[in-house]
Amino acid sequence: MKTSILALGFATVASMAAAETPVLTVLTYDSFVAEWGPGPAVEKAFEATCGCDLKFVPAGDGAALLGRVQMEGKTSEADVVLGIDTSLTASARATGLFAAHGQTWANDLPVTYSDADFVPYDWGWFAMVYDKTKVTNVPKTFEELGASDLKIVIEDPRSSTPGLGLLLWVKAAYGDKAKDVWAALADNIVTVTPGWSEAYGLFTEGEADMVLSYTTSPAYHLIAESDDSKAAAVFEEGHYMQVEVAGKLAATDQPDLADKFLAFIGSDAFQSTIPTTNWMYPAVTPSAGLPEGFDRFRPAKSLLMTAEEAAAARDGALAEWQAALAK
Amino acid sequence: MASRAGEVRRAPGAAAIAALVVTLTLGMAVVVGKGAGSLRPTPADWSALRFTVLQAGLSASLSCLLAVPVARALARRRFAGRGLLISLMGAPFLLPVIVAVLGLLAVFGRGGLVNDALSLTGLPRLSVYGLHGVVLAHVFLNLPLATRMLLMGWQAIPAERFRLAASLGMPQGAMFRHLEVPMLRAVLPGAAVVIFTICLASFAVALTLGGGPGATTVELAIYQALRFDYDPARAATLALIQFALGAGAVALGWVALTSAGFGAGLGRQMDLAAPKGWRRAVDALAITLAAAFLLLPLGAVVVRGVPGLSDLPQGLGMALLRSISVALASTVVTSGAALILSLAVARRASGARLFDAVAVLPLAVSGLVLGTGLFLTLRSLVRPEDIALPVTVLVNALLSLPYAYRLLLPEARALCADYGRLSDSLALRGVARLRWITLPRLARPLGFGAGVAAALSMGDLGVITLFAGESGATLPLYVHRLMGAYRMEAAAGAALVLVAASFALFALFDGIGRRAAP
Numbered sequence: 001m002k003t004s005i006l007a008l009g010f011a012t013v014a015s016m017a018a019a020e021t022p023v024l025t026v027l028t029y030d031s032f033v034a035e036w037g038p039g040p041a042v043e044k045a046f047e048a049t050c051g052c053d054l055k056f057v058p059a060g061d062g063a064a065l066l067g068r069v070q071m072e073g074k075t076s077e078a079d080v081v082l083g084i085d086t087s088l089t090a091s092a093r094a095t096g097l098f099a100a101h102g103q104t105w106a107n108d109l110p111v112t113y114s115d116a117d118f119v120p121y122d123w124g125w126f127a128m129v130y131d132k133t134k135v136t137n138v139p140k141t142f143e144e145l146g147a148s149d150l151k152i153v154i155e156d157p158r159s160s161t162p163g164l165g166l167l168l169w170v171k172a173a174y175g176d177k178a179k180d181v182w183a184a185l186a187d188n189i190v191t192v193t194p195g196w197s198e199a200y201g202l203f204t205e206g207e208a209d210m211v212l213s214y215t216t217s218p219a220y221h222l223i224a225e226s227d228d229s230k231a232a233a234v235f236e237e238g239h240y241m242q243v244e245v246a247g248k249l250a251a252t253d254q255p256d257l258a259d260k261f262l263a264f265i266g267s268d269a270f271q272s273t274i275p276t277t278n279w280m281y282p283a284v285t286p287s288a289g290l291p292e293g294f295d296r297f298r299p300a301k302s303l304l305m306t307a308e309e310a311a312a313a314r315d316g317a318l319a320e321w322q323a324a325l326a327k
Numbered sequence: 328m329a330s331r332a333g334e335v336r337r338a339p340g341a342a343a344i345a346a347l348v349v350t351l352t353l354g355m356a357v358v359v360g361k362g363a364g365s366l367r368p369t370p371a372d373w374s375a376l377r378f379t380v381l382q383a384g385l386s387a388s389l390s391c392l393l394a395v396p397v398a399r400a401l402a403r404r405r406f407a408g409r410g411l412l413i414s415l416m417g418a419p420f421l422l423p424v425i426v427a428v429l430g431l432l433a434v435f436g437r438g439g440l441v442n443d444a445l446s447l448t449g450l451p452r453l454s455v456y457g458l459h460g461v462v463l464a465h466v467f468l469n470l471p472l473a474t475r476m477l478l479m480g481w482q483a484i485p486a487e488r489f490r491l492a493a494s495l496g497m498p499q500g501a502m503f504r505h506l507e508v509p510m511l512r513a514v515l516p517g518a519a520v521v522i523f524t525i526c527l528a529s530f531a532v533a534l535t536l537g538g539g540p541g542a543t544t545v546e547l548a549i550y551q552a553l554r555f556d557y558d559p560a561r562a563a564t565l566a567l568i569q570f571a572l573g574a575g576a577v578a579l580g581w582v583a584l585t586s587a588g589f590g591a592g593l594g595r596q597m598d599l600a601a602p603k604g605w606r607r608a609v610d611a612l613a614i615t616l617a618a619a620f621l622l623l624p625l626g627a628v629v630v631r632g633v634p635g636l637s638d639l640p641q642g643l644g645m646a647l648l649r650s651i652s653v654a655l656a657s658t659v660v661t662s663g664a665a666l667i668l669s670l671a672v673a674r675r676a677s678g679a680r681l682f683d684a685v686a687v688l689p690l691a692v693s694g695l696v697l698g699t700g701l702f703l704t705l706r707s708l709v710r711p712e713d714i715a716l717p718v719t720v721l722v723n724a725l726l727s728l729p730y731a732y733r734l735l736l737p738e739a740r741a742l743c744a745d746y747g748r749l750s751d752s753l754a755l756r757g758v759a760r761l762r763w764i765t766l767p768r769l770a771r772p773l774g775f776g777a778g779v780a781a782a783l784s785m786g787d788l789g790v791i792t793l794f795a796g797e798s799g800a801t802l803p804l805y806v807h808r809l810m811g812a813y814r815m816e817a818a819a820g821a822a823l824v825l826v827a828a829s830f831a832l833f834a835l836f837d838g839i840g841r842r843a844a845p
Contacts, residue, residue: 030804030807030808030811031808031811031812034808034809034811034812035640035641035642036640036812036814037812057712061811063554063555064554066554066555066557067553067554067555067557070557071557071699071702071703072706075707077710088555091557151437156534156540156547158540158547158550158551158555159534159547159550159551159554159555164555186539189538189539190437190454190456190538191456191535191536191537191538191539192534192537192538192539192540193534193535194530194531194534194535194547194550195811196811197425197807197810197811198425198428198531198535198810200810200813200815201425201429201810201815201818202429202432202535204815205429205432205433205436205438206436206437206438207432207436207437207438208437217813220813221813224813279812279813321540322371322540325539325540325541326374326539326540326541
């Protein structure tokens with residue numbers, strides 16, 4: 001009897017302690033929290049130092065994330081949002097739901113990137129990925145690709161962030177000529193998929209010669225599958241970047257913890273998990289350097305519109321894209 | 328009680344279910360679009376609308392047209408493995424969309440079997456991408472459903488009618504006109520409406536096989552409005568247009584619908600006359616072609632999946648368990664609701680027409696708008712991840728209701744017409760009537776409907792993504808996460824597990840129904 005009262009007492013104390021442990025809620029995209037994604041390692045490393053409980057809430061894919069933030073508005077339980085890409089940061093800022101991050105750590109991005117509201121946690125160059133054993137005449141520009149008879153599969157800019165990235169890539173590289181580039185590409189495009197997974201799946205099934213993905217995709221096959229047959233085509237006009245960022249919600253009830261987490265993003269513990277879990281470049285190069293395969297590819301030029309430029313270019317570029325491909 | 332004209336037959340259970348369905352479908356669209364004025368669709372929306380209706384119309388007509396010879400051949404021929412073939416041919420309907428697409432591409436894609444065969448014979452390769460590809464995929468997914476609905480129609484023609492026709496010396500043609508055409512007229516409109524409405528909400532199939540933005544459906548426009556633009560009012564407007572189309576299809580179905588009215592038989596199953604000669608060859612051809620069309624891509628799914636089976640991550644077991652529990656729970660809910668609704672409609676209770684429309688409406692619902700509406704409504708009350716599974720059960724039950732209902736309805740009608748008076752004269756009511764008349768007579772469609780509901784619920788991905796917490800993934804979501812992490816082989820393996828589990832559940836319920844039938 002005594003022991004059970006004692007046990008009850010301990011249980012109560014334990015649950016009180018649990019109740020007092022502050023919880024930091026991070027809203028992110030689905031693949032971040034997968035058991036093979038960065039989530040588990042990041043959670044363990046941060047909880048070791050913060051004296052808190054880090055909880056990830058997955059919200060579908062990257063494109064769904066901002067919608068979810070708006071849907072929840074000021075009553076969101078989330079404190080930090082992680083996973084918005086820079087083609088959407090202007091829209092994110094316009095919601096008025098985010099607060100300035102106040103972080104001072106420097107990033108190692110190949111372009112100057114600084115934003116008062118969002119810190120970058122990883123990035124990648126978009127690229128057309130192909131199989132070296134099948135494609136020998138590799139195009140060096142979008143124009144060459146358009147003139148070739150190579151078949152490509154791309155993502156829809158209306159439903160996926162890589163699709164939107166490609167749209168901005170062509171726009172950033174070709175400006176007013178973008179619509180001609182799309183017109184030339186129209187007969188190369190096998191199909192347009194709703195998201196990255198479907199496109200990459202079609203590519204690995206042999207439905208297309210090339211797929212819009214990242215320059216780090218070949219590194220995945222090299223490291224995880226010991227398969228050195230994939231490569232990314234180097235384009236002379238430069239490669240558009242996807243920069244993934246995190247931001248603090250203004251309505252957070254854990255502002256200090258949120259700041260701590262944003263600082264932790266810049267740390268080695270966070271950054272070193274990124275390359276082989278999220279298969280992107282870490283925003284800050286870890287002290288141990290980059291894994292094999294990540295240093296193979298250095299485009300001559302990195303392209304990135306500012307958040308405001310991207311927001312301004314989007315609708316027009318989308319209309320051009322639709323007009324060129326709907327024929 | 329059924330004989331007195333003008334008597335109001337109330338169906339409070341059916342009314343309650345109908346009210347819940349309307350709240351969940353139209354109600355959620357209103358929640359999403361609240362506070363917004365009326366929005367005018369853009370020219371792009373209209374072209375999306377035209378494409379949506381065109382592909383859905385073609386898909387529904389072709390599925391139904393092709394199902395007639397296949398179902399007829401299956402109904403009148405007996406051969407070894409027939410039962411297994413009928414079960415297996417139902418499987419494409421149960422595939423998760425992206426798995427079905429990859430299976431189809433292994434046969435019809437650029438590097439698929441068909442193109443390999445064509446290039447061997449020196450013919451040009453064919454592209455599967457475009458409107459024809461979308462229709463091909465929709466026929467692949469829905470031909471099994473149409474075939475099964477028709478097959479049940481053939482089996483529902485009492486054996487006595489065929490025997491009478493035979494003793495009158497009716498030739499094949501006359502027998503077809505007098506017995507089979509009335510059955511087709513009773514069953515086909517329902518099947519066409521269901522398939523048309525399923526294809527209205529098509530999103531991933533249409534986009535992936537459509538070949539580009541020319542193949543934009545309304546559901547994609549809704550997706551874009553909710554995800555990228557966060558314009559709920561626009562999403563709700565588009566969702567309501569999609570509803571209107573679905574409702575229009577249901578109304579058209581009413582106009583075309585007639586009752587078969589064969590009267591009661593002794594409930595005996597008799598082998599249909601199996602004519603010899605060229606008709607035998609035609610039947611064999613229909614069965615062979617349909618089996619090849621449906622089973623080759625299915626085989627590709629198995630072949631792709633097997634290597635991945637050795638590479639499955641740990642979390643898969645839990646995801647599978649979660650999916651199976653969701654499927655079983657939603658099957659119970661769906662079957663109960665479908666039984667209540669179809670009986671109310673069959674005995675022409677007051678509000679029967681309304682119930683009939685309501686039971687099919689969930690097909691036209693935009694999964695995204697439904698999920699968003701539920702999310703907005705519930706999140707002020709509870710944490711979304713705490714109710715992820717109950718919500719998924721409810722939504723899956725709702726989305727599979729139309730299938731279970733439509734499968735039950737023709738036989739519920741026959742039951743009321745044939746056994747209504749008998750039951751009344753015996754004063755069989757309530758549980759006794761359910762046990763001795765209703766359940767045994769409806770066991771076959773009830774079992775098949777439950778099987779379809781269970782399998783659909785296994786494969787559904789729509790709503791869970793909004794609600795699932797860190798560790799609450801169901802198997803389809805798990806497959807999606809694997810694909811999103813380059814792990815295509817493991818994803819194919821997990822998809823095979825999903826397909827096998829869906830099919831096992833389907834076969835279990837279908838088998839129970841077939842055995843329990845008199």
